[in-house]
Amino acid sequence: xxxxxxxxxxxxxxxxxxLTVTCSQNMNHEYMSWYRQDPGLGLRQxxxxxxxxxxxxxxxxxxxxxxxxxxxxxxxxxxxxxPNQTSLYFCASSExxxxxxxxxxxxxxxxxxxVT
Amino acid sequence: xxxxxQPNSMESNExxxxxxxxxxxxxxxxxxxxxxxxxxxxxxxxxxxxLTSNVNNRMASLAIAEDRKSSTLILHRATLRDAAVYYCxxxxxxxxxxxxxxxxxxxTLLTVNP
Numbered sequence: 001x002x003x004x005x006x007x008x009x010x011x012x013x014x015x016x017x018x019l020t021v022t023c024s025q026n027m028n029h030e031y032m033s034w035y036r037q038d039p040g041l042g043l044r045q046x047x048x049x050x051x052x053x054x055x056x057x058x059x060x061x062x063x064x065x066x067x068x069x070x071x072x073x074x075x076x077x078x079x080x081x082x083p084n085q086t087s088l089y090f091c092a093s094s095e096x097x098x099x100x101x102x103x104x105x106x107x108x109x110x111x112x113x114x115v116t
Numbered sequence: 117x118x119x120x121x122q123p124n125s126m127e128s129n130e131x132x133x134x135x136x137x138x139x140x141x142x143x144x145x146x147x148x149x150x151x152x153x154x155x156x157x158x159x160x161x162x163x164x165x166x167l168t169s170n171v172n173n174r175m176a177s178l179a180i181a182e183d184r185k186s187s188t189l190i191l192h193r194a195t196l197r198d199a200a201v202y203y204c205x206x207x208x209x210x211x212x213x214x215x216x217x218x219x220x221x222x223x224t225l226l227t228v229n230p
């Protein structure tokens with residue numbers, strides 16, 4: 001079954017304690033991305049990756065790091081989490097299309113992070 | 117980025133058709149119209165997309181106005197499982213990696229009554 005998985009699904013942590021949220025896809029997609037969803041603000045992109053070792057900032061990258069060492073994995077790293085990073089996080093993946101072609105994006109089930 | 121406008125909420129009865137409107141008066145010639153939905157406690161899910169012509173798939177139909185300034189997502193027979201927030205999103209595919217980003221607005225909250 002084609003899917004994007006995220007772990008953990010729920011996480012409560014304390015300010016400053018480094019954490020990693022993993023994301024993995026089994027569809028051989030080149031493109032992967034992280035979003036955060038907050039009430040009233042919708043989904044906002046944090047980072048994205050067009051392929052292995054190619055990453056770039058989205059709209060809200062401050063306080064986050066990512067890496068793309070393998071095609072299937074795109075972990076989100078919070079080196080020193082703060083309470084304003086309490087949010088619902090989604091990972092997404094997609095094929096990379098040629099000019100004028102579009103593909104659907106597949107989303108993971110979400111990770112609910114609480115930083116106290 | 118071209119923006120979309122959707123009603124905040126709509127209500128439907130089970131097994132009846134639902135027409136979800138979206139206005140995108142500043143759409144450019146290279147913008148595709150995408151629809152995603154987000155069921156409660158789940159990640160967004162792709163529904164359908166189109167450029168100029170009407171489109172059908174197993175989930176829904178997409179009707180695009182001739183001037184492309186509006187579109188309508190049609191669920192032919194709403195079920196309780198269709199209760200979700202529906203997002204209409206424009207994507208310009210001619211501008212590189214940053215345009216793989218999906219810009220989600222507030223969407224339309226669809227309630228389906230049994």
